Amino acid sequence: MPVHVAVVGAGLMGSATALALARLGAAVTLYEAREFGHAAGSSHGSARIFRRAYRDPLYVRMTGEAAELWRSLESASGTPLLKVTGGLDYGSVRDPVGIAAALAGQGVAHTLLTADEAAKRWPGFAFDGPVLFHPEAGVVDADRAVRAMIAAAVTAGARAVARTPVVRIDRRGAGARVHLAGGATRVADVVVVAAGPWLPDLLGDVVALPPLRVTQQQVFHFPRRDPAADWPVFVYKGPDAQVYGLPGGRDGGPGGAVKLAEHDGGHVTTADARDFAIDPASRERLRALLATRFPGLEPAPFAPASCLYTSTANEDFLIDRVGPIVVCSPCSGHGAKFAPLIGEIAATLALGGRTYDPRFTLRAHAVTSMIG
Template sequence: MSADVEIAVVGAGLMGTATAWAAARRGRTVALLEQFRLGHDRGSSHGSARIVRRAYADPLYVTMTGQAMALWRELEQESGRTLLRITGGLDHGSRRRPDRIAAVLDACGVPHELLPAAEAGHRWPGLRFDGPVLHHPEAGTVDPAAAMDAFAALARRGGADIRDGTPVRRIGVEADDLVRLETATGTLTARTVVVAAGAWTRDLLDGLVPLPELTVTQQQVFHFPRRDPATAPWPVIVHKDALSTYSLPGGRDGGPDDGRKIAEHDAGPRTTAAGRDGRVDPAARDRITAYVRDWLPGLLPEPFNETTCLYTSTANEDFVLDRVGPVVVCSSCSGHGAKFAPLIGEYAADLATGRPGPDPRFSLAAHGALSPHR
C-alpha cells in the first residue's frame, strides 16, 4: 500500500526542523507537522540565544559537539544566514570540576586553557571566580529562532511539505507497518514517522512505543543589564557551585545593550506540556538576582526581562534516539540538546531511512524501556 510521504516528522522545533532538512536533502519525501505556528513559544526551542560549546566531561559529547559545529557552519553556508556568535566559554565551580573537563578536552584535542581565579578575573572584569577556570575558545551562542527558520526554508527548498497549525491527534501503525497520522485537518500516511515533539512525546507515543521516564519541567530564564554596555561581551559560562547556572549573551532578547541571559539548569518545577502556567517563580527570581549580585558584579542585579521554557529530561540527561518498527523517537534533549540540533537531525534521518542509529547510549534499551534483543 502506498504512503503519502516517506517520512513524517511531528514537531517543528529545533530537532524536528533539523530532521526535515536532513531527510529532504537526502531526496526523501517529507511532511513536517506542527500543532502551533512555526517558531512558537510554547515548547523548548524559542528565543534568540542558546549555548554552543565543546566543554563536556564526557568524550562522546565532546566528539558530538565537534560534529554539530561543522553542521552549524554548513547550515549557515547553505542558508546564507549568520546563526553562530563565537565568544568562547568558561566553566568553573566546585561541582563543575573544570580540571576534569580539561583532561577530557585534552584527550579529544580540543583547544583550552585552565586558569587560576585571579587571572580569569583580570581577563574578564565584572566576573568573580574562586577556583580554577576552564576557558575554551570554540563556544558561544546559536540563534534558535533563526536556525529553525533556516532549517525549515532549506527543507522546503528540498521539497518538504511543512504544515503548521496541524495538531496530530493520534499516531497508529497498520499491519503492513504503514504509519497513519490523524490530524486536525485529515489523515496523512507515511512509511516512517519521526516524533520530535519534546514535552508532548508521551502524549503521542504512550501505548505505541515503550518510553523511559520523561520529566517535564518549567524552567525560568532572566535577562540582566550590563553596567557598561560598551565592553566586549563575556564568554558563555557554566557555573556549578551552590547553584547550577548558565549564562550567555542574550541576543535579541537581551535588548540593544546585549543584556545577559541567566538561568538555573535544574531547578524548574515539574509540569506537563498542557499544564504549564508560564509564570515565573518569585523565589527563582530572588535566587538568580542574589547570584548575579555575588558572582556577576558587572551586571545590574535587576532583571529587565524574564520568561519560561520547557525541559524534557531523562534520568541521566542522555538523549533518546531510537527506532521501533516505523516509529523513530527523537526526544528528551534534557536541557542541553540545542547545540546538537543539526547532528540530532542527521541521526533521526539515519534512523528513519534504515541506517544505523547513533551511540547505543541513546537507545530505548539503554534507558531501560526496551529489551536490547528486541
C-alpha cells in the same frame, strides 16, 4: 518511489530532521501544531549556548560534528546562526579540571586559568577556583535556525504544514498512520516524533518509553554594568548554585544584557498544563547571586521567559526507532547546540540506518531506569 516520512514537531530537532531527510531524497511532510517558531515549547529565542565543554567524550565529539553542520547551514542559508564568544566553566561541582582533561583527550583547544588570571580578563565575574576557558563556545540563534532549516527543507522538496496538530499515531501494516486534529489521517512509511514535551502524550501508548520528566524553566536578562565588557557563555556549578549564562541576543534588547538562569530551578509540569508563570523565588535567588558571583551585572532583571525541558533519567539523548516510528530527542535541556546533528541521526534511522550510539537507544534508557 522515495520513502514517505512524516515528521511531527517543527522545533529545532524536527526542522533539522526534515531538512536532513529531504536532502537524502525522502518524501517529507513536516507537521507543526502551532505557527512555525512559536514560544510554547523548547526551541524559541535568539540565544542558546553552544559549547564543547563536557566531561563525556561522546558529547565532546558530537559538539565538533555539530559545529561543522552549523557552519554548513549558515553558508547554505546565508544566515548567521552561531556567534563565537568563548566559554567559561567553573565551580567546584562543575569540575573544570575534569572537563579540561576530556577536551584534551579530544584535541579541543582550551586553557585552565587561576581565579586571579580569569578575573583580570573577565572582571564582571567573581572566581574562587580554577576556570576553564574554551574558545569555540558561543551563542546559537534558535529562532533563525528553525526558520533557516524549514526554508531549506522546503527548498529541498519537503512539505511544511503549520497549525496542524497531530493528536495520535498508530501503526498501519508496515507503516504508520498520523491522526490530525479534526479527524483527518495521513499514512507514512515512517513517522519521526520530534515533539519535545508533547512526545510522551503522543507515543506513551505506542512505544515503551522510559520515564521522561517535563519541567518548566525560566530565564532572566540582567543589564551589564559596563556595556563594553566581554561576556562569554558560562556555566557555574558550586555549592551555592548551578547556573548558566550567555549574551542575550535580541531577547536581551539593544543594551546587550546577559541571559541568566538556573539549570535545576524548574518545576514539573506537562506540555499542555504549563502556566508560563515566572517563579519569583528563582528571580530573587539569581539577584542575590550577583553580588557574590556576577558583580558586573545590574540586579535589575527584565524580559523573563520560560521554556520546557524534557529530560531522561541520566540526561542522555533518546533517539531510536521502533518499527515505523522514530523517537527523536528528548534532549534533557542541553540539546539545542546539537540540532543539525540530531536531525541527521534521526534521518538515518528513518531511512533504515543504524543508531548513532547505543546510549541513545530505548534499551539503554530502560536499563538506566531499572538501575536508578
